[in-house]
Amino acid sequence: MPIKLRSSVKRSITVEDYVEYVEQHVDLADPDSIIESADMLKALSNNRTFIADQITRELKDCTSLQENNKYSPQVLMIANGKNFFVRANFWPSLDDAIVKSNGPESFFYNRAHDHNFDFLTIGHYGPGYDSDFYEYDHTNVIGYPGEKVDIKFKGRDSLxxxxxxxxxKSFDIHSQLPPESFSMSLNLMTDFQTTIFKTNQYFFDINNSSIIGLANRASGPLIIDVAAEVGDENTLDVLFEILNSNKQTSRVRVQTMASLCKVFPEKEASILQHISLSEDTILANNAKVRIERLSKC
Incomplete structure (x- = not known):
């Protein structure tokens, strides 16, 4: 279950103060260090005016409003630092007009998912949302739609x-429920791009204990799948080079392995056996899981 924290900090800091603190004092590759910084996120949340001030500034020039925001309008990007960023998430209730017009699924409500990054979040405004929490073993998952996953329910709690x-990262699953009234959370998001590109993020069907599909956006896996499907011999040679190249990310190599196994089912066992010996543990673990499932067929 995600780690619930408490902070009694009363002081308030600015966004600039918070970014400076994270850059100087938080090891973003160390979960314990991120957890230890909770008091400073609480101090930022104690600042009750900075979000309104930012929105007011940005509205003065709507042509550049949130121009660096890669997310949906539900997200307000606040600040960027080295290997992290700070954002606010908006959580409308079912009674709000925007939910009635777009549907609750547009706001990730009742859509169980994990995350391919660690992050720290605090309830900043309103009653906050509830979540049903689950856990799973990411290393034992291949990642295809319909794949059965050992999902363990851990309870319901609120933010x-x-x-x-x-x-x-890649451990906690949550399915968020709409709050009783409009709410807002603040997030410290780790942003190691090479790590995120290596790791899939999933939507889950909790009732059937299975994967529905990918939650993260990337064109690489789809392009690789298309290449294996329609490419010529030169294309397939390149795909085999990708599969055996330590310069490629694990995520790309896992997709390449899956695509080649689909195109060459008669070679699937030998491909998987070869890849199971890879020094890339993510790739090797995926191959071992596939080998085990092949043996049961």
Whole structure:
């Protein structure tokens, strides 16, 4: 279950103060260090005016409003630092017009998913949303739609105002429920691009304990799948080079392995056996899981 934290900090800091603190004092590759910084996220949340001030500034020039925001309008990008960024998430209730017009699924409600990064979040405004929490073993998953996953229910909890939760990368799953009224959370997001590109993020069907599909956006896996499907001999040679290249990310190599196994089912066992010996543990673990499932067929 995600780690629930409490902070009694009363002081308030600016966004600039917070970014400076994270850059100087937080090891973003160390979950314990991120957890230890919870008091400073609470101090930022104690600042009750900075979000309104930022929105007011940006509205003065709507042509550049949130121009560096890669997410949906549900997200307000606040600041960027080295290997992290700070954002606010908006959580409308079912009674809000925007939910009625777009549907609750547009706001990730009742869509169980994990995250391919660690992050720290605090309830900043409103009653906050509830979540049903689950856990799974990412290393034992290939990642295809319909794949059965051992998902363990861990309970329901809320992200009420001033409460803090640390979500663990590729381990915690949550299904968010709409709040009773409009709410807002603040997030410290780790942003190691090479790590994120290596790791899939999933939507889950909790009732059937299975994967629905990918939650993260990337064109690489689809392009590789298309290349294996329609490419010529030169294309397939390149795909085999990708599969055997340590310069490629694990995520790309896993997709390449899956695509080649689909195109060459008669060679699937030998491909998987070869890849199971890879020094890339993510790739090797995926191959071993596939080998085990092949043996049961």
């Amino acid at each position: 009420a105002k001033d409460e803090i939760i640390f979500y663990r």
